[in-house]
Amino acid sequence: xxxxxxxxxxxxxxxxxxxxxxxxxxxxxxxxxxxxxxxxxxxxxxxxxxxxxxxxxxxxxxxxxxxxxxxxxxxxxxxxxxxxxxxxxxxxxxxxxxxxxxxxxxxxxxxxxxxxxxxxxxxxxxxxxxxxxxxxxxxxxxxxxxxxxxxxxxxxxxxxxxxxxxxxxxxxxxxxxxxxxxxxxxxxxxxxxxxxxxxxxxxxxxxxxx
Amino acid sequence: xxxxxxxxxxxxxxxxxxxxxxxxxxxxxxxxxxxxxxxxxxxxxxxxxxxxxxxxxxxxxxxxxxxxxxxxxxxxxxxxxxxxxxxxxxxxxxxxxxxxxxxxxxxxxxxxxxxxxxxxxxxxxxxxxxxxxxxxxxxxxxxxxxxxxxxxxxxxxxxxxxxxxxxxxxxxxxxxxxxxxxxxxxxxxxxxxxxxxxxxxxxxxxxxxx
DNA sequence: TGAAAGCCCGCATGCTCATGTGGCTGAGCA
DNA sequence: TGCTCAGCCACATGAGCATGCGGGCTTTCA
Numbered sequence: 280x281x282x283x284x285x286x287x288x289x290x291x292x293x294x295x296x297x298x299x300x301x302x303x304x305x306x307x308x309x310x311x312x313x314x315x316x317x318x319x320x321x322x323x324x325x326x327x328x329x330x331x332x333x334x335x336x337x338x339x340x341x342x343x344x345x346x347x348x349x350x351x352x353x354x355x356x357x358x359x360x361x362x363x364x365x366x367x368x369x370x371x372x373x374x375x376x377x378x379x380x381x382x383x384x385x386x387x388x389x390x391x392x393x394x395x396x397x398x399x400x401x402x403x404x405x406x407x408x409x410x411x412x413x414x415x416x417x418x419x420x421x422x423x424x425x426x427x428x429x430x431x432x433x434x435x436x437x438x439x440x441x442x443x444x445x446x447x448x449x450x451x452x453x454x455x456x457x458x459x460x461x462x463x464x465x466x467x468x469x470x471x472x473x474x475x476x477x478x479x480x481x482x483x484x485x486x487x488x489x
Numbered sequence: 490x491x492x493x494x495x496x497x498x499x500x501x502x503x504x505x506x507x508x509x510x511x512x513x514x515x516x517x518x519x520x521x522x523x524x525x526x527x528x529x530x531x532x533x534x535x536x537x538x539x540x541x542x543x544x545x546x547x548x549x550x551x552x553x554x555x556x557x558x559x560x561x562x563x564x565x566x567x568x569x570x571x572x573x574x575x576x577x578x579x580x581x582x583x584x585x586x587x588x589x590x591x592x593x594x595x596x597x598x599x600x601x602x603x604x605x606x607x608x609x610x611x612x613x614x615x616x617x618x619x620x621x622x623x624x625x626x627x628x629x630x631x632x633x634x635x636x637x638x639x640x641x642x643x644x645x646x647x648x649x650x651x652x653x654x655x656x657x658x659x660x661x662x663x664x665x666x667x668x669x670x671x672x673x674x675x676x677x678x679x680x681x682x683x684x685x686x687x688x689x690x691x692x693x694x695x696x697x698x699x
Numbered sequence: 700t701g702a703a704a705g706c707c708c709g710c711a712t713g714c715t716c717a718t719g720t721g722g723c724t725g726a727g728c729a
Numbered sequence: 730t731g732c733t734c735a736g737c738c739a740c741a742t743g744a745g746c747a748t749g750c751g752g753g754c755t756t757t758c759a
Contacts, residue, residue, distance in 0.1 A: 374624055374627050374628070375627065375628060377628055378624070379621065379624065380617075394617075397617040398617075401618060401621060402616070402617025402618045402620065402621050403617050403618075403620035403621035403623075403624045404617045404620070405617070405620055406612065407590075407604075407607040407608075407612025407613050407614045407615070408611060408612045408613075410612065410613035410614070410615055410620055410623075411589065411611060411612050411613035413613075413620075413623060413624070413627065414584055414588070414589065414613050414623070416627075417584050417585065417623065417626075417627060418584070418585060418587055420630065430734095430735060430736085432735075432736070433735090440687060441687075441691045441695075442688075442691065443683055443684075443685050443687050443688025443689075443691055443692075444687075445685060445687075445715070445716090446715075446716075447715085455736095455737075455738090456737075456738055456739080457738095458737085458738050458739050458740080459736075459737050459738060459739095461716090461717080461718085461738095461739095462736085462737075462738080463736085463737095464716090464717080465717080465718070466735090468717085468718095473653055474717075474718090475653055475655065475716085475717080475745095476686075476687050476716075476717090477650060477651075477653050477654075477655075477686050477687060477690050478652075478653030480687050480690050480691055480694075481651045481652065481653055481690055481694065482653075484690075484691065484694040484695065485651075485694065640704085640705060640706085641705095642705075642706065643705095655744095655745070655746090656745075656746075657745085665707075665708090666707080666708055666709080668707085668708055668709055668710080669706080669707050669708060669709095671708095671709095671746090671747080671748085672706085672707075672708080673706090673707095674746090674747080675747080675748070676705095678747085678748095684747075684748095685715095685746090685747085686746080686747090
């Protein structure tokens, strides 16, 4: 039996959800809250449920902030967001904080029930519009993987630079002379079109060269 | 009328898809290919379609590699992946390359048709299992946002460091004395537990401090 | 009302860096 | 055969760096 908690300030909607979920075999809604604070209080001394249906856009503590707390105290508990918002920032924050599903409140109770089952079965239910948002953010944040024609050895040295080592340390690490490291740095600077190690490291990390 | 191209090496499946999509109002499957190479050749001289249904796991050029080419030549064309694979690496690469949907071949033709409509309407259809994969990757790659208690001014200077500026330039940029910048750098080094600008920049970029 | 913390400035010292110049080897290509 | 290019080494010099010390002024909060 999978236990579910609901956090939702709209009393009528909350009760409807509860009733519908309890009518399902294998699902049991054991607790419900009208604020995130109360949920956190309950988490402090009771066992966490398998899944939490969480309204973001609650009065008081933002549901978004709540996700982090939940994930800290009960990392295994699945969190399915229930919201009227569909904007990038909200979605982004929820996803980063570790939500496992993202539903719109306009969804039917059938859809919500199905989503709960999906999430429990290892899926991440979300509308395709929200999925698009997530994918867009992904491509935006993914490293660019530019190519400056660095050789393997050059990349190796660049990588060591990004760990904060100084020339001498790099030389020792690779059993080379500092002069040799010097030579590589020049070439790296030339290829990356920078003239300081800081610039090189910044470029390497920003563009995923290492 | 939305135009669709299909890239799929299994001839029978390709024809079925084509027939089903053409039976839909508003959709028209104008071309079909049994390899990625042929698709790219067609893209070179013909107008790109609105959407491409792409099989990854084709003989010859990988469909995955094909995505990048398609996105280069026709950035606006939506790409919906059709695959038997569900492993992290494939999904990750497809998502990074800019796919707008990710379907399993076990989907019914009705589901595929619906997915095509979803994608054209601005969504990113995918199964909830795949969505979970994407979300997991997202949390894995998202900046950690560690907090070292840096002040605003310190962050500002750290940020300027990540652009490759030297002390003097930072001082000029903020109309400060180099000595003041020195003082900040000390504090930043102390807080980040590093002792070179390279280390500071690396830590800042790796942990999303800026 | 006094301590703490953020912001700002100064100087000196020794270390590290960037960059100029030069050289040697071996692999691969034309 | 001669060329380029990656990899390695060397030395010198001026600029830039980290870090030691010192000071001041304001805001915040207990």
